[in-house]
Amino acid sequence: MENHSLAIDLEPLIAALAIEPIELPDVCQTLNSFQWAGVFEGLTNDQRIKLWAFIPVELQSTVLAVMREDARNQFIAVLPQQVIAEAISSATNAEVMGILDVLPKRTAAKLVNKLDPVMQSVLETSLSYSSNQVGRYANANVYTVNEKASVKDLINEIKSSDITNDGGSYFVVDDSLIYVGEVKISDILNSSQKTDVKELVIPNEKVILDQASLLEASDLVRGSNKAALPIVTKTGVFLGQFSIHDALDVFQAHYEEQLAHMGKVSDEDLFAPVAVSARRRAVWLGINLVTAFLASFVIGIFDAVLIEVVALAVLMPIVASMGGITGSQTLTLTIRGLATGQLGKGNFKVLRSKELKVAAINGVLWAMLVTVVTMYWFDNPGLSSILALAMVVNMTIASFAGIMIPMILDKLGIDPALAGSVILTTVTDVTGFFVFLGSATLLFIH
Structure with missing residues (x-):
């Protein structure tokens, strides 16, 4: 993954996409594929579809490949197959694999069949590896030299082709494509043209086995x-190369993944569909609910010696905890959007609306489960009802706070990553306890 910090302000672009005919800001003419990827991550799918027609064909495959995984998945899901086929026709092996991995198997198979036989063969090899093995992403689009070639033939071939090399050397293989070593360009230029390449080969023991993990390879x-x-394979067959550029992408992706896991949202697209976001986060909310019930159970051990109102204290941690994790999920997405420049006035309302809907859906879902559990536990319909109400209200407000707090802190010049979680915890606790205990007061105190 590249650093996807935006090189442009999204607001003029979003405004331009809303007007027909579309006239993009002049700055868009100078964007490279990585900058375009950052732009696409800050747009909704409808906006992405409109903008795609303006992306130069030679950049399209790279733009798709370097987008964050979830944003790419959501976008490719709405792109016509013909458009995807055109994009991958000139893509590298790694780029094609990144695109095919998110497509349904049948769709991916149809697209592969449209490629030339050489590319199909390369992809078949790549698909034999798992998604975490470096062999899957070997860049086969690299120039190799046969050890039997002469310096004269090699120089003539280089002059008559578009071969470029930034590493100062070429990989050397034998007739069976077994990796032999490398030959320096300087040695080629300084040697007699009658010299065979094998005389100039420098054995290189630093190779990457095809089954190594991406982090190991990096x-x-x-x-x-x-x-x-x-x-190379275990038998020494040359598959392609893995560059320092590829390694930086892997390290960036790994770093972002670790940060995102703090909020339990992985690499989620800012504008992923409500149903998709709700389903993903529901798992973590379920896990959090189990831990919250555990804390409540410990407190409830002493309920035999307490009057009925103590049941409120037993269930209070559930309200606070569910609100806290809901808010932290939204907080993480918002902070990432602000840090990369993908969130601003132009798309703030869209994200806020989406997050509130996600929180409301999950709030109702888990409130229903809590109602059943508390009815069985305390046999008190009134208590179950106010707990469910408090959960829905607190989770919705927590989501609203999760997006508003970072925005306000950012305007005040305060780092949202440092102060956001502290303020969010206070908001969710106060709101949860106020709604829960306030409702209980109206219900039980006459």
């Missing part, structure tokens, strides 16, 4: 002081 490249390392 560490190997980083420690090699080379622009790229060859990827």
Whole structure:
């Protein structure tokens, strides 16, 4: 993953997409594929579809490949197959794999059949590896030299082709595509043209086995002081290369994944459909609910010696905890959007509306479950009702606070990542207890 901080202000672009005919801001003419990826991540799918027609064909595959995974998944799901086929026709192996991985198997198979036989063969090899093995993403689009070639033939071939090389050397293989080593460009230019390449080969033991994990491969490249390392099978067959650029992408993705897990939202698209976001977060909310009931059970051990009102204290942690995790999920997405420049006045209302709907859906879902549990536990319909009400209200308000707090702090010049969670916890606790205990007071105190 690249750093997707935006190079442009999204608001003029969003405004331009809302007017027919569409006239993009002049700054869009200078964006590269990584900057376009950042732009697309800050838009809704409807806006992405409108903008896609303006992306240069030669950039399209890279734009899709470097978008954050969830944003790419949501976008590809609404792109016509023909449009995807055109985008991957000129893509690298790694880019094609990133796109095919998110498509239904039948759709992916149809697209592969439209590619040239050489690319199909390469993809078949790539698909034999798991999503975490470096062999799946080996860049086969790299120039290799046969050890039997002469310096003269090699120089003539280089001059007559579009071969480029930024690493200062070429990978050398034998007739069976077994990796032999590398040959420096400087040695080629300084040698007699009658010299065979095999006489200039420098054996290189620094290789990456095809079944190594992406992080292992990235560490190997980083420690090699080379622009790229060859990827080989156990028998030494050359599959392609893994570059320092690829390694940086992996490290970036891993870093963002660790940060996102703090809010239990992974790499979620800012504008993923409400149903998708609700389903993903429901799992974590369920886990959190179990821990909340555990805390309540410990307190409830002493209910035999307490009067009925103590049942409120037993259930209070559930209200606060469910509101807290709901707010933290929205808080994480909002802070990421602000940090990358993908969230501003132009799309703030869209995100706020989506987050409130997600919170309301999950609030009702888990409130229904809580109602059943508390009815069985305390056999008190009134108590179950006010607990369910408090959960829905607190989770909805927590989601609203999760997006408003970072926005306000950002305007005040305060880092939302440092202060946001503290303020959010206060809001969710106060709101949850006020609604829960206030409702109980109206119900039980006559």
